[in-house]
Amino acid sequence: MIQNSITFVLLRLAVGMSMFGHGLVRVPKLAVFSNWMVEKFDKSFLPNALVVPFSYVLPVLELAIGVLLLIGLFTRQALITGAIAMILLIFGSSMVEDWGAIPSQLIHTFLFAVLLSYTNYNSYAADNLLKKQD
Structure with a gap:
């Protein structure tokens, strides 16, 4: 049981750090990131009315x-939201034929799903502090 909990927390931390790092470098330059994304999707059929809000x-x-x-x-909610975000990114990457980005997005999706399947091993987490207050 302890070994599985350690494995879970290490994997959760790795996926969490990846997502944190992506957001941390992009949030301070939201407009630049948004402009890059809008340019990338310029030739796709996706309208700017969808691309711009999503990019922010x-x-x-x-x-x-x-x-x-x-x-x-x-x-649990973060894992589900992360998987949905990855599915949206896979769709977007497909629309601009950015096939090189999809393997990373699929790996993230897979890791979100694996972690979601084993949340019973989420022993080292703030979630457990909430359970004790119930």
């Missing part, structure tokens, strides 16, 4: 998911 929400979402996973708070 994504870095904040990545940062929030990362923080939640790093501290182990609302872990």
Whole structure:
């Protein structure tokens, strides 16, 4: 049981750090990131009315998911939200034929799903402090 809990927390921290890092470097330059994303999707059929809001929400979402996973708070919800974000990114990458980005997005999706399947091993997490207050 302890070995599985250690494995879970290490994997949760790794995925959390990846998401945290993505968000941390993008949030301070939201407009630059948004402009880059809009340019990237310029030739796709996705309208700017979808791309622009998504480009502003994504870095904040990545940062929030990362923080939640790093501290182990609302872990289940963060994992589900992270997987949905990755599915949206896979769709976007497909629309601009950025096939090189998809393997990383698939790996993240896979890790979110694996972690979600084993949340019963989430022993080292702030979530457990909330359970004790019930």
